[in-house]
Amino acid sequence: MKICIDPGHGGSDPGTTAAGIKEKDITLDMSLYMKERMEKLGFEVIMTRTSDTTLRWHERAEFVKKSGARLCISNHINAGGGQGAETIYSIHSDGRLAQLILDELGKAGMKKRRAFSKKSSLYPGRDYYYMHRKTGPVETVIVEYGFIDREEDRKKLIDTAFRNKLAEGVIKAVCTYLEIEYKNPDCNSCDNSNTVKIINAEIPPFLKEGKTCIQLRTLVEALGGKIDWYDKTQTIVCIINDKKLIMQIGNPQIKIINLQKNQR
Numbered sequence: 001m002k003i004c005i006d007p008g009h010g011g012s013d014p015g016t017t018a019a020g021i022k023e024k025d026i027t028l029d030m031s032l033y034m035k036e037r038m039e040k041l042g043f044e045v046i047m048t049r050t051s052d053t054t055l056r057w058h059e060r061a062e063f064v065k066k067s068g069a070r071l072c073i074s075n076h077i078n079a080g081g082g083q084g085a086e087t088i089y090s091i092h093s094d095g096r097l098a099q100l101i102l103d104e105l106g107k108a109g110m111k112k113r114r115a116f117s118k119k120s121s122l123y124p125g126r127d128y129y130y131m132h133r134k135t136g137p138v139e140t141v142i143v144e145y146g147f148i149d150r151e152e153d154r155k156k157l158i159d160t161a162f163r164n165k166l167a168e169g170v171i172k173a174v175c176t177y178l179e180i181e182y183k184n185p186d187c188n189s190c191d192n193s194n195t196v197k198i199i200n201a202e203i204p205p206f207l208k209e210g211k212t213c214i215q216l217r218t219l220v221e222a223l224g225g226k227i228d229w230y231d232k233t234q235t236i237v238c239i240i241n242d243k244k245l246i247m248q249i250g251n252p253q254i255k256i257i258n259l260q261k262n263q264r
């Protein structure tokens with residue numbers, strides 16, 4: 001499952017600022033944390049930027065649109081005198097993910113403001129925000145964690161531990177939304193072997209004459225094995241746990257060899 005994380009602003013665009021704190025730095029820090037954590041949970045994560053670089057708005061939107069991600073989390077910090085977290089979803093979405101994120105941010109200790117969507121007055125029937133209007137099929141939620149110009153919010157936002165709690169809230173909401181198991185970062189009883197991992201099959205399983213067919217590579221790699229192809233002899237060699245399987249295109253016989261520990 002591919003997820004796009006968009007650290008708002010960057011480079012020559014600092015975003016909102018107050019008391020020497022810049023939105024672009026906070027959003028990057030939170031996004032890098034999210035990336036690492038989501039990868040641990042088995043997601044494939046791509047980011048619009050991973051350092052303090054300038055991205056023009058259409059470049060950012062185009063990147064998300066072409067990313068092939070299931071969804072995009074666009075991280076931002078608000079300004080303008082309010083207080084608390086807001087999430088913004090597309091007018092073409094049901095807003096469920098945005099509401100889940102807002103609820104988790106509330107549980108993490110941020111005041112909840114609202115989850116909302118906004119129509120464009122310039123382009124009828126379209127979104128106001130370009131991150132919704134120009135990101136194509138990628139379901140994007142803009143997350144405004146708090147107000148940089150509100151001292152109470154700012155204190156929380158400059159506290160790394162608190163920020164990480166907020167990031168965990170977003171990850172939890174994404175997991176709930178996609179029905180993927182969430183695991184706490186400091187869960188001692190967590191068995192890493194149970195970590196959810198998703199492999200994308202090049203060829204999805206299909207039925208042929210009432211039998212299930214699945215691409216061998218998908219199956220072998222899902223089982224933690226290794227697969228090699230030998231073009232000259234049209235032979236496939238798979239190693240899964242303590243077994244080596246040798247098969248040839250068109251030959252119904254599959255040779256299975258038990259491997260010794262040192263042969264694996």
Ligand SMILES: [Zn+2]
Nearest residue numbers: 008015076077
């Ligand atoms: Zn922003």
